[in-house]
Amino acid sequence: MAKDMKNGKTAKTGKGDDVDKYLKDAAGLDTDREKVIGQHIGYRYDVNLLPDYEKLTPFLKEYMEFMGWDDLNWLEDVHMGYEAGQPAIFDRNINGWVRIPKTMKLPGDQQDRDMLARELLVRFQTSPHHPLHELNKAYRKF
Numbered sequence: 001m002a003k004d005m006k007n008g009k010t011a012k013t014g015k016g017d018d019v020d021k022y023l024k025d026a027a028g029l030d031t032d033r034e035k036v037i038g039q040h041i042g043y044r045y046d047v048n049l050l051p052d053y054e055k056l057t058p059f060l061k062e063y064m065e066f067m068g069w070d071d072l073n074w075l076e077d078v079h080m081g082y083e084a085g086q087p088a089i090f091d092r093n094i095n096g097w098v099r100i101p102k103t104m105k106l107p108g109d110q111q112d113r114d115m116l117a118r119e120l121l122v123r124f125q126t127s128p129h130h131p132l133h134e135l136n137k138a139y140r141k142f
Contacts, residue, residue: 019110051076052111057119078121080106080113089117091124094131098124 051072056064064072081088081097087106088097100106100120107113124130 019108019113020106051114055111055115057115059119059123060115063122072118075118075122078114078118080110080117087113089121089124091121093125 053071060072060075064070067073078089080100081090083097083099086102087100087104089100090096091098098121100117107116125132127133
């Protein structure tokens with residue numbers, strides 16, 4: 001457990017946290033300060049969680065090989081987050097959250113959820129449904 005320096009409370013991090021916490025409690029207001037301002041402060045996932053390469057999806061293995069990467073590169077920074085009580089992935093290219101379909105069953109631990117998030121983000125960013133696809137068609141010079 002880590003000590004929260006803002007309000008002196010002890011906050012749980014890493015193993016032992018309820019992986020479904022923000023699905024059960026959309027507000028997720030843990031600290032006194034969060035309750036006062038009415039919003040969550042900080043990340044809703046463990047940013048210190050290093051990727052477990054044993055849990056790479058077949059798609060991510062193939063993608064890394066295609067890209068010539070020895071590691072996940074920028075995808076290491078992609079985690080399964082939560083927006084308004086729904087699982088979501090933050091897409092920096094559109095500066096917004098991409099929600100996971102409600103019908104999708106989520107894995108039971110954060111490592112597997114993060115790998116799923118990475119795969120879904122790459123699939124979305126390379127699909128014709130991504131907003132940058134339309135921009136590329138409209139503004140491509142050659």
